[in-house]
Amino acid sequence: MIPAPFDYEVAESAEHAIALLGEREDAKLLAGGHSLLPAMKLRLARPSVLVDIGRLAELSYVRDEGEYVAIGALTRHRDVHHDPLLQEHCPVVSFAAGTIGDPQVRHRGTIGGTLAYGDPASDLPAVMLALDAELVVRGQGGERMVPASEFFTGVFQTAIASAEMLVEVRVPKRAAAGWSYTKMTRRAQDWATVAVAAIVERTNGAVGKASIGLTNMGATPLRASAAEDALAGGATIAEAAALIPDGTDPSTDYAASADFRRHLAKVLGRRALEEAVAR
Amino acid sequence: MSIARKGKDLLRRVALTVNGTRHELELEPRELLVYVLRERLGLTGTTVGCDTSACGACTVLVGGESVKSCTMLGVQAEGFEITTIEGLATNGDLHPVQQAFHEHHALQCGFCTPGMVLAAVSLIESGGATDEEAIREGLEGNLCRCTGYHNIVEAVAAAAGVI
Incomplete structure (x- = not known):
């Protein structure tokens, strides 16, 4: 399969990329291309121009910014993992990045690409949601910060406007928190059928406050708010895990029925919380 | 300023370095690296399996790292050193991973073999082939439809010196 014809421009800087994006409404940014190119081969996406940002080394970095760690949007999954x-x-971010696709995919795919693509089955969106990460979006008028809770707006839809690009991800430091990213896939390299990200503050070895992010349980990554509230109110892990599907709207597809996804969310959620408390 | 609409007429002059040889090519942006290698350069050792980035048969090394060449545009490869299965042997001597595949009979029909070998080279050179589990995990992007994984893992372990 070969994509339909498109024009191709190489961006020399983030500003250049944003200027190019502004010139044609259906322009798309090309980073690692590991979501976009398969979609273009299947004609699920058909942009008339690709703006290649894959060589912008200025956007590939991981920096200590005190309260948070800043990750450049073009940092590859392989580099986030290591x-x-x-x-x-x-640690939950580097771990989850290491579970994306397979080594070949991680050699090309980028953190900005996977977040901007807005696929609810991708791993890092739910992790960013659970961590209350912030995303820095740049347009011709400057930069704005979007909390992860407002970034994902629908299937393959995000808060990024047409002539904007995601340039940085800011992840709060949570070294003391327990964590887990527990995922089930049908095949080794597959997208998550369901996955659960759990970040847990411990008090005397028990769960104090927990943040739970869900992959592939609806049109966007979701927080398991009912389970989080139950844990805050003193519920056991088993009691809280039973509430994880509340408020979700999983789809039925080749990998699983919606009912099976709701079941998986409870089981994987319990395992994730148990692992997070122990780690 | 505006981006000129060129569509099918757009050809880009690209210099690719493949197996140490520099090639000047005029490529349509939509030409995938695997087809550039196979059809423009005649390097048919790189196979096309699923063409959807699932099977790994088309794996080549880009800058020394394994990449599925069906999911990368030829124009994206400009400036990188690309290595295909044809470029692994030196002066007629098989690469140690090729030799190990030979000795451990790590192939059945052979279709997945070039991609499997290059994925293994990348895994070993990145220090990731530390034990059997790491090798199995590290080859998760490559499918063998003959299901001949056992000997493949043994060959990679032998080449990595971990058995």
Whole structure:
């Protein structure tokens, strides 16, 4: 399969990319291309121009910014997975990045690409939601910060406007928190059928406050608010895990029925919370 | 300023370095790297399996790292050193991973083999082939439809020196 014809421009800077984006309404940014190119081959996406930002080294970095770790949008999954700063301060991010696709995909795919694509089955969106990360979006008028809770707006839809690009992800340091990213896939390299990100503050070895992010349980990544509230109110992990599907709207597809996804969310959620408390 | 609409007429002059040889090519942006390798350069050792980035048969090394060449545009590869299965042997001597595949009979029909070998080279050179589990995990992006994984894992372990 070969994509339909498109025009191709190489961006020399983020500003250049944003200017190019502004010139044609259906322009798309090309980073690693590991979501966009398969979609273009299947004619699910048919932009008339691709703006290649894949060589913008200025947007590939991981930096310590005190309260948070800043990750450049073009940092590849492979580099997020192996980054010592993230492993120390935000281990759930580096771990989850290492579960995306397979090594070949992680050699090309970028953190900005996977977040901007807005696929509810991708791993990092739910992790960013659970961590209350902030996303920095740049347009011709400057930069704005979008909390993860407002970033994902629908299936393949985000808060990024047509002539804007995601340039940085800011992840709060949570080195002391317990964490887990527990995922079930049909095949080794597959998208998550369901996955659960759990970030847990511990008091005397028990769950104090927990943040739970859900992958592939609706049109966007979701927080399991009912389960979080139950844990805050003193519920056990088993009691809270039973509430994880509340407020979700999973789809039925080749990998699982909606009912099975709701069941999986409870089981994986319990395992994730148990692992997070122990880690 | 505006981006000129060129569509099918758009050809880009691209210099690709494949197996140490520099090639000047005029490519349509939509030409995928695997087809550039196979059809423009005649390097048919890189196979097309699923063409959807699932099977890994088309794996080549881009800048020394494994990449599925059906999911990368030829124009994106400009400036990188690309290695295909044809570029692994030196002076007629098989690469250690090729030799290990030979010795451990790590192929049945052979269709997945070039991609499997290059994925293994990338895994070993990145220090990821530390034990059997890591090798199995590290080859998760490559499917063998003959299901001949056992000998493949043994060959990679032998080449990595972990058995």
